[in-house]
Amino acid sequence: MFDKVLVANRGEIAVRVMRACEELGIDTVAVYSEADKHGGHVRYADEAYNVGPARAADSYLDQEAIIEAANKADADAIHPGYGFLAENADFAARVHEEDGLTWVGPSSESMERLGEKTHARRVMEEADVPIVPGTTEPVEDVEEVTDFGDEHGYPIAIKAEGGGGGRGMKVVESADEAADQLESAKREGEAYFSNDSVYLERYLENxxxxxxxxxxxxxxxxxxxxxxxxxxxxxxxxxxxxxxxxxxxxxxxxxxxxxxxxxxxxxxxxxxxxxxxxxxxxxxxxxxxxxxxxxxxxxxxxxxxxxxxxxxxxxxxxxxxxxxxxxxxxxxxxxxxxxxxxxxxxxxxxxxxxxxxxxxxxxxxxxxxxxxxxxxxxxxxxxxxxxxxxxxxxxxxxxxxxxxxxxxxxxxxxxxxxxxxxxxxxxxxxxxxxxxxxxxxxxxxxxxxxxxxxxxxxxxxxxxxxxxxxGTEGVLEAEGEAEAEVTEREFTVEVNGKRFDVSLEEEGAPSIPTPETGGGADGGGGGGRPQGAGGSEEESGGEAVEVAEGGEAIEAEMQGTILSVNVEEGDEVGAGDVVCVLEAMKMENDVVAERGGTVTNVAVGEGDSVDMGDVLIVLE
Structure with missing residues (x-):
């Protein structure tokens, strides 16, 4: 059995795996991003290593950083949990090739064989497992979609090769939708799985x-x-x-x-x-x-x-x-x-x-x-x-x-x-x-x-x-008289990437200034983003964006990543037009203009990460 396992994940699944390890007498290693420095999985593990900033692509999906942390910790196995790198055949192969490390999962060859849906369909068909009528080779052209619809009828499901959980899947109700949905499915496949190959299936209605x-x-x-x-x-x-x-x-x-x-x-x-x-x-x-x-x-x-x-x-x-x-x-x-x-x-x-x-x-x-x-x-x-x-x-x-x-x-x-x-x-x-x-x-x-x-x-x-x-509200209102404030001063020290925590508490002490609270000792100086469009400045990714009087700032309604921008400065848009596509919570979300106007500023580009409230497009 293993001596030490690195869990290449976060949150409840990381803790779940660590609990199993503890019952087997195996030490555990956590990895964490800057956003998760106080995460529950970090607290639970025997030791923890920082693998990068909040953006998953720069931390939990950084294969080199994960393997480096495993080697620093002298781990002899990596358990991927689910999500992130769990179904990445290339990462499984890298772990397998690393001296002294074992991948807790199927072989990379099996992952590749079954992870690509068209290949998996061929394997299952040969094993006499019923499969939905569909293609067993990747689809490239919109004519292939419409020909399939003519033969099998609509609706059709276009699915990303590496997809799952609805990601990279688009439903085509008629031939008129085929081109847009094919492009969208390929785009999601590339964004989520670095693979824009798609295939077709008859879409089961019920x-x-x-x-x-x-x-x-x-x-x-x-x-x-x-x-x-x-x-x-x-x-x-x-x-x-x-x-x-x-x-x-x-x-x-x-x-x-x-x-x-x-x-x-x-x-x-x-x-x-x-x-x-x-x-x-x-x-x-x-x-x-x-x-x-x-x-x-x-x-x-x-x-x-x-x-x-x-x-x-x-x-x-x-x-x-x-x-x-x-x-x-x-x-x-x-x-x-x-x-x-x-x-x-x-x-x-x-x-x-x-x-x-x-x-x-x-x-x-x-x-x-x-x-x-x-x-x-x-x-x-x-x-x-x-x-x-x-x-x-x-x-x-x-x-x-x-x-x-x-x-x-x-x-x-x-x-x-x-x-x-x-x-x-x-x-x-x-x-x-x-x-x-x-x-x-x-x-x-x-x-x-x-x-x-x-x-x-x-x-x-x-x-x-x-x-x-x-239901519960997002924030509780304070009730009764406030008790004496206890200031907790937390320090995270990293030595060669390994995390060590130090905590100090002091009653009645002034709060420690942070970038969020401002530089004053009382934490003042902060303020919300200016609202309205009366010649104001609003923020996009921390930078001020000018909004002329009478103009409209189209803001992100949630944190996510920009998959595509559909407009340029000078374009005329109407109410309901899609100005960009935002990926959040594993789904594509169309960002639409609530009223018509002329695009005066495009504040984001494809691949940009945005927070809730960030300005995406400005209209005049």
Missing amino acids: PRHIEVQIIADEDGNVVHLGERDCSLQRRHQKVIEEGPSPALSDELREEIGDAARRGVRAADYFNAGTVEFLVEEEDREPGELLGPDANFYFLEVNTRIQVEHTVTEELTGFDIVKEQLRVAAGNELSIAQDEVDLDGHAIEFRINAENAADDFQPASEGSLDVYDAPGGIGVRVDDALRQGDELVTDYDSMIAKLIVWGEDREECLERSRRALAEYDLEGVVTIIPFHRLMLDDDEFRAGTHTTKYLDEELDRDRLVDAQEKW
Whole structure:
């Protein structure tokens, strides 16, 4: 077994991996960006190394910095968690080639073979796993898209080769949309995965999203640990996952599990992974299940551990992360297929810092003024933040995961109701009100919802009502008289990149000046950004931008990266025109002009990182 593992990730998944390591007697190493210097995963690890500034491309995605930190720490393995470099075959190969380092995951060859969707489709088709009608070679021209539509009908899904979770996927409803959607899918593929290759699939109108957890060793043993139903999604991003699926009959469940094992074995795959399927929903009577004749199709393989692996762990009592480490160390699986026994029902609720009533808009700031997680029988919380922590908005919006287990689905739903009501969290807006709403939702309780339910069927007014009833504001107002201020002076010392923390507290002392509070000893001198357009100056990336009287500054509504700029100075735009595209929270967001005018200033360019409130375009 390993002596020391570097976890190349952050937040709750980094802590999750570190906990497994600790139980196996393995020391842990954290890496962190400047934005995460006080992160929970940094506190938990045995040692930590700074790998760069807040921007992920300059820190968590910096392969050289990650490997350098591993070597400095004398780590003998790297666990990537999920996201960031977890599915990067080139990085896995670099780790493998590094003397004394082991990659905790599948081989780079398997990752490359299954990470590219067209290749994965060919592998699965050869293994007699059903696949959705589509192309098995990359698509370059818009004519290929329209020809496919003529043959198979619309809508069509254009998907990035390296995509997943809805990233790099565009739906074409008609031939008129083909050119724009092809360009957008290729652009997202390049931005997210440095790969603009795309392929086509027939877009299933009413599917369920079913995934099978597998684990395999290098001796060819492959085990599946049951399925998870991830059909409750918004814009292809999962929000609630559960297992077993409330929609599948035992016969269909067995067929899908066997197909997953066949496909993984044919790909010479080892370590943990997830084989994802789409199952076509049918008109069913209440209580009726999808039988063995239901259509199901291979979607993709995630060559890593999943966010929702916790559901499977609660059903099986099997620690998937520990098994990943054992397999990476060269051991055989500790469990056989006939020993897998699913017990009860489990649901995972993603506790995201988002406002579901505002189209799941992610929070731009906040701190956990109150944080008291639920407990009791059958309740598990995976998190990294603690009360008093500031929300880091440079990455994804997940604060924690609440996982609830019950003897059956009904008990699990009722226990979930209790656990969500117990979750006391103030200072940051979350989607807990949305989760509480779903527990009273007829479609969800009946298990008849599909991947389209949230985006196309759910009444938006119900989300607003839930937020008003159960929601928290972003910032708590101070109550009563203020206590004597305690100034905490924190110092982070780095020696050869390794982090050491020193903290001092002093009651009644003046605060320490920071770039945010200004240079005065009392922290004064700061001020908000000037508002309005009466000949004011506004900020873009820290620089002043002139806005003439009567003009309009189009600002970023969230932190993100500019994918494209569609206008130039002097262009005329109308109300509703898209002036640029902003990538945030793994999705493209069109930035539109609220009124018409002439572009007088383009303050950003392709690839620029922007914060909420930054000026993007100025109109006159």
